[in-house]
Amino acid sequence: MADSSKEKVEITEDRIQEAEEVKIKANEFFKDGHYQTAFELYSYAITLNPTCAVYHGNRSFCSIKLENYGDALNDANKALEIDRTYIKAYYRRASANMVLGKFKASLKDYETVVKFRPKDKDARLKYTECKKIVQKQAFEKAIAVDHNKKSFSETLDVDSIVVESSYDGPHLEDGKVTLKFLQELLERFKNQKKIHRKYAYTILINIKNYFREVDTLCDIFIPKDKRFTVCGDIHGQFYDLLNIFELNGLPSENNPYLFNGDFVDRGSFSCEVIFSLFSLKLLYPDCFFMSRGNHETVSMNQMYGFQGEVKSKYSADMVELFTEVYNWLPLAHLINNKVMVMHGGLFSRDDVTLEEIRKIDRNRQPPEQGLMCELLWSDPQAQDGRSPSKRGVAIQFGPDVTEKFCSHNNLDYIIRSHEVKPDGYEVAHGGKCITVFSAPNYCDQMGNKGAFITMGSDLKPQFTTYNAVPHPDVKPMAYANSLMSMFGFA
Incomplete structure (x- = not known):
């Protein structure tokens, strides 16, 4: 500035x-x-x-x-x-x-x-x-100095949790997500009802076990004559998430998706969003993908509402389990070896390789600098070179930085999210840096459109934009830390 x-x-x-x-x-x-x-x-x-x-x-x-x-x-x-x-x-x-x-x-x-x-x-x-x-x-x-302390997921006895006969929501089948469960889940959430805590805990444990086995940089391949969809930030706007599925079809083996971080916080239906996305991942592990965003972190969740929402709708213990899951989320995806997708952006060095990204130790809270931090927090800028970030974390990177990174790693372009755009997307850096943001009328006040990207095996991006849809009368930031409302954030 x-x-x-x-x-x-x-x-x-x-x-x-x-x-x-x-x-x-x-x-x-x-x-x-x-x-x-x-x-x-x-x-x-x-x-x-x-x-x-x-x-x-x-x-x-x-x-x-x-x-x-x-x-x-x-x-x-x-x-x-x-x-x-x-x-x-x-x-x-x-x-x-x-x-x-x-x-x-x-x-x-x-x-x-x-x-x-x-x-x-x-x-x-x-x-x-x-x-x-x-x-x-x-x-x-x-x-926290007790290194032998077990994680919360290791101490949780889900089998001992009883599902009361009065519960009228969806049931997992042998502890697994089915299409029937997913469809009933989405309808129940739409009607502002919760799933049973036994099933909520089961989904979180299962998804943690899944993500522990995947790479920090995950590979995605789009077959010929097939299409693939990339969505940006959702930020707890569950009813706008349902609208994406209405416009573009529910995820399936023939309709794969990648959601590029910031699933939660700010919007007051974050629990509904994250349990829907995790259920989709468990149902379609090979064709539904999720990247970590800067809001899948303890400090953001503590301030911007997710922690408060989980405590209100489920339990304080569940917050700790969510943190364990988020620590294992992949940091980036590589589509057909030619398009890299990450939540934030590029790096303070020109020589970063895809192999180096694959080797990042991601099972932690993001550090204040380095590759992991920059993947989650960096933003593009119009001018060449690098500059300190307006956000106070990571960097801003110019067209020359993007060009060098793509050339060095034999990429066509990158896709990132992390920023509100009036049309829901922006094509910058000569077409080599695309931003997609999928939360329309962000926080009920920004007036922006949402967008998602569809592409085939030729990797040519097509953009679909949409307006916000009505949601129940629960304001954004309803569960945020009390300090946030003191400052007029809520």
Whole structure:
């Protein structure tokens, strides 16, 4: 992000007045959820008057809403350079660090706010909530040193769980997913009902055992005269997932799919989405595929709703089992040896090979840097070269980086997701970098279309776009961490 405040600008009264008028317009766009437009207007206000901390603070909040946490931190820091007593900048920096999982840094800013405003009940509440998270993490780290400790799935006795006679939902047959079970599952979820916890646990254990045996980079082959579908982020929008199946057909041996990460969080039907996708994977293991996204992680699930939703609909123990499953999800897929699909993007090095990706130790939470982090978090940029990510994690990569990676690994192009696009997809980098995003009207406020890609063995991508469909009156982020609602995320 260019720091226009470094330019030498004569701050006249006319410029100050115009900047204030632009800020007022930006505030209105922000209130209406048009965060990108608001961001651009705040940026213009900053060019007019770069010495106003409020403009940087407001733009920081826009960046948080746009999930560009790196930009948010930069603006919060700049606001504090201008005015160390500007309390909202501490809030903005704290919230950006919070969603990046940097709770200690976040807590430090809350301590500052409380020191400035000891009688501020809201500040005290945020400080208390963040401190609880830091203490919980310290406790979990302390008890995690037992390397002989069994995983939750190893201690769970599913056979002892009784299915009550009053349960009227679908039943697994000999512990296995059948087409009948899947169809009844989708209908039950559509009617806002749960499956029995015995079957939920069984699905998770079975899918974990399956994913443990697959590669970090999985190979997919599209036979001649067959088609294949790639979907992007779903983010708990179950009714839009059903619409994809309505438009493109239910997955089957003759209608294979790949879902490219970020199945959960934000949308408040994440349990329904993930159990549907896992059931499809168990039913069609050789023609239904799933990649890990940056939201299949503990820190994201803790803040953006999935953890709270699982606890509300099933149990706290199940959260731990989901984490074990997500750690085994593949990080990328290779279609016909020519198209690589990953959730985020490319790397800080030019010499990365497919073989190196296959060897990544993925059974863990993603590190803050390196290949695994970049596969889940990186984004493309229009200009050549690399730059720090707007998100504050991984990198942004240009057309030349994509060209070198594809040439080095004999690929035609890459497909990734991870970013909202107005039309649900974007073709960039001379056709070599395609983004697909499948959650229309993201969070019920972005107004974007969703999209999916279909291709045959010739690997030529065809795009289908669609609008959001109605869903029950449960708002996005309904299960998010209480700190998120304090910051206006919910």
